[in-house]
Amino acid sequence: MSFLEVALDLALSPASWLMIFLGTLAGTVFGALPGISATMAVILVLPFTYGMGVLNALLVLVSTYCSAIYGGSITAILFNIPGTPSSAPTTFDGYPMTLKGQAGKALGTAIICSSLGGIFSVAAMATISPFIAELALRLNPMDYAAIAFLGLGAVVGLGAKVEEQLKGLLAVLLGLLLATVGMDPITGGDRFTFGSVKLLSGINMIPVMIGAFAGGEILSQIELRRGLKRAEELVFRGKLTAQMPSLLELLEVKWTIFKSALIGLFIGALPGAGATIAAFVSYGEAKRSSRHKDKFGTGILEGVAAPETANNASTGGAMIPLLTLGIPGSGTTAIILAVFVMYGLQPGPLLFSKNPELVHTIVWGMFWANLLMILAGTLVVRAFVQVLRFPYHVLATSIALLCIVGSFGVGNDLDQILIFAVFSLVGYVMKKLDVPVAAMVLGLVLGDIIESNFRRAVMMYGFSLKDAVGRPLTLSLYLLTVLVLLWPYISYLWRRARSAGRS
Secondary structure, three states: OOHHHHHHHHHOOHHHHHHHHHHHHHHHHHHHOOOOOHHHHHHHHHHHHOOOOHHHHHHHHHHHHHHHHHHHHHHHHHHOOOOOHHHOOHHHHHHHHHHOOOHHHHHHHHHHHHHHHHHHHHHHHHHOHHHHHHHHHOOOHHHHHHHHHHHHHHHHOOOOOHHHHHHHHHHHHHHHHHHOOEEOOOOOOEEOOOOOHHHHHOOOHHHHHHHHHHHHHHHHHHHHOOOHHHHHHHHHOOOOOOOOOOHHHHHHOHHHHHHHHHHHHHHHOOOOOHHHHHHHHHHHHHHHHOOOHHHOOOOOHHHHHHHHHHHHHHHHHHHHHHHHHOOOOOHHHHHHHHHHHHOOOOOOHHHHHHOHHHHHHHHHHHHHHHHHHHHHHHHHHHHHHHHOOOOHHHHHHHHHHHHHHHHHOOOOOOHHHHHHHHHHHHHHHHHHOOOOHHHHHHHHHHHHHHHHHHHHHHHHHOOOHHHHHOOHHHHHHHHHHHHHHHHHHHHHHHHHHHHHHHO
């Protein structure tokens, strides 16, 4: 069947609509729960697809994937706890909007921008996927290391002041140090395991993230008695309702949405990069290019629109190398690849010639999922808004219980609960000192990518700087990283020079 025939067939099939909506609803709910990443959401939904045919199974899974990325923004905005790692930058402006009584507007912006970013990436997946996949395939290990360095540079460069940048740098270095725990990715030797067999596989990111973000936030709120308590008061005053941004407000951030969609699409297509890096890079770029960058972090729509557009745009990007080359662009698409294999299918160039209707179904399924996300997101948001009516001690206990369950769910290991507890204290101390928790988490996530790819590049090129970074793309990525780090100083000197010229 042709592309349009598949679209018509899908639109007239109640079963297909039901699969897409259920997947979208499940992904939104799971994504909003702290500790359940998009990958975990797809894994949790996977057993329910075993009795379905391959088309319906893939519709459920890709719908869950798209909406789970968005779902993390709900708790990020309402509780300052990102449901998924890619929603961490959303807390920077989403939660301050909640404290200002604008939670409904922040949630509505997240829904619309997530949907727009997802639809943009699906359109790109349907039209230019072979070209982007070819570009990603040409990257060498040094390029991957450069992209990871750019992600770290973006999160450090977010600080407008020298003190903020130093704190961001310290947090990143702590994350990189944590990433070295476990077996050496090249030689296989153990590092910082202190004789523990369980540390050979390294420190799992999920309990660290849950503890540093959620546990630290709970302890901070208990001490300060603000935040969620204030949000609860706003609910009773009737100020906290789901509210979509107006067309004028969306037009004011149209270039931010467009740039973030491009960033998310490109980074999503790079295997191993993912939605988290896309969200951080897009937030940093939005702040850098904004006319009112000083307002970032105080609660503005632009700070919510950028990461939410980018992380959902990365979903279509991650599917590009999977469908065209058989290479998963993320951990979630690796699960989807396993489903292909389970049904006797092999993604790649031959899939387009042998099973074109399958590819078309996936494309249209993701398109409708990103549209239905608005409905599913609105339903779930209403439920979470009502959650704020409960007293804070009830919310704190419930969130802590979910965090413990989410940590234990990593391999059903009690030691992960201990890691959660330790990093809850670490997160609390970092919040007290105004050290960015997200920078530490990003350092942990990217540490292994940087080390393994950088060392592979050294093995390939030796210590020849010319061979290692001599390629235009590699050199451009490293120069861009330096520019991101130095941009606050460059812009400061530029403003001083202009003001001196006027006087």
